[in-house]
Amino acid sequence: MATIVFEPMKTFTIAVIAGDGVGLEVVPQAKRVLEQIAKKHDVTFAFQDFEWGAEHFFRWGRMMPAGAIDLLQPCDAILLGAVGHPEIPDHTTLNGLLLPIRRAFDQYANVRPAYLYPGVQSPLAGPKGGDIDFVVVRENTEGEYAQVGGFVYHQQPEEIAIQTSVFTRRGIERVVRFAFELAVKRNKKKRVASVTKSNAQGYTLVLWDRVFQEVAARYPGVETESLLVDAAAMNFIRRPQSFDVVVGSNLFSDILSDISAIIVGSMGLAASANLDPLRRFPSMFEPVHGSAPDIAGKGVVNPLATILSAAMMLDHLEMAEAGREVEAAVAAVLAEGQVRTPDLGGTSSTEEVTNAVLEKLS
Numbered sequence: 001m002a003t004i005v006f007e008p009m010k011t012f013t014i015a016v017i018a019g020d021g022v023g024l025e026v027v028p029q030a031k032r033v034l035e036q037i038a039k040k041h042d043v044t045f046a047f048q049d050f051e052w053g054a055e056h057f058f059r060w061g062r063m064m065p066a067g068a069i070d071l072l073q074p075c076d077a078i079l080l081g082a083v084g085h086p087e088i089p090d091h092t093t094l095n096g097l098l099l100p101i102r103r104a105f106d107q108y109a110n111v112r113p114a115y116l117y118p119g120v121q122s123p124l125a126g127p128k129g130g131d132i133d134f135v136v137v138r139e140n141t142e143g144e145y146a147q148v149g150g151f152v153y154h155q156q157p158e159e160i161a162i163q164t165s166v167f168t169r170r171g172i173e174r175v176v177r178f179a180f181e182l183a184v185k186r187n188k189k190k191r192v193a194s195v196t197k198s199n200a201q202g203y204t205l206v207l208w209d210r211v212f213q214e215v216a217a218r219y220p221g222v223e224t225e226s227l228l229v230d231a232a233a234m235n236f237i238r239r240p241q242s243f244d245v246v247v248g249s250n251l252f253s254d255i256l257s258d259i260s261a262i263i264v265g266s267m268g269l270a271a272s273a274n275l276d277p278l279r280r281f282p283s284m285f286e287p288v289h290g291s292a293p294d295i296a297g298k299g300v301v302n303p304l305a306t307i308l309s310a311a312m313m314l315d316h317l318e319m320a321e322a323g324r325e326v327e328a329a330v331a332a333v334l335a336e337g338q339v340r341t342p343d344l345g346g347t348s349s350t351e352e353v354t355n356a357v358l359e360k361l362s
């Protein structure tokens, strides 16, 4: 007699921090997409919602509770919306939630793809759909965001502020290696560009240049270029088609990835993954955009950056096919050009755009 063995359905526990402003609108949309794709792939997502952010700050004086990291740690991944509120200084919101999570879970590679989807208009004259296709890899735990420094003579006329960049050989080496591995895995132009300002910053970024050259020597099949950040900003506009993988420090890549987002059509399409590539801790997936208080609550924010971030999460959870399906559904909606939010020149609502993605997935 044949025995029928029932495999228990795989459940992923996802910590969800919708956060502030439009984060509260885009995250529920990404959850709808995840719920639909889960059914198709016989898995379940157990969402654990954490109501942290500005409202938590107003109530308790902190963006998240003291034990927040311990609550997040057992989860398989974290889905984050946005942080920021007009009545709280930005350094308080960022240093109270986003940056401590990235550091606590050693999410040292922040991956920010820039792809010009067919059907989306770049503000640049030349590139057409598919022409721009690169990834910015941002060092995510040290550099200029290390939060080492302080004030002397605080709020007095002779006040001094000191903020020290921290660059370690280990920190540079691992993120540069990640960038090379990504160029090999993408198997496209096989090119890695390193971004510094080592003509002016003669210690930290000279170390970066040296480590970059050492790692590059281990990947003879990958082309390299080293750019100063000002030249990189210019070349993102002048020759975006030439880039494949771009690796840079926390601050430089934060700035450059806003340029890369806008040249592929909108901040509303810019997805990101904060990865612990060693998988010791949960990785975190978030749209690049912030809380956008100017449009929050109006139901018009573009949900696609968060949906594409959720697709990156699926890939990280070893559901690559599901991730590809979500991305293909987004690409199909964009290619048709019928349903799009105002940032892309349309009149559709946040929910209508998600409905269109869900329809493509069904």
Ligand code: GGG
Pocket (backbone or CB within 6 Å): 080, 081, 082, 083, 084, 094, 098, 254, 286, 287, 288, 289, 290, 291
């Ligand atoms: N999506 C999360 C968010 O609110 N990002 C806005 C922001 O200011 N991010 C700074 C950073 O990525 O370091």
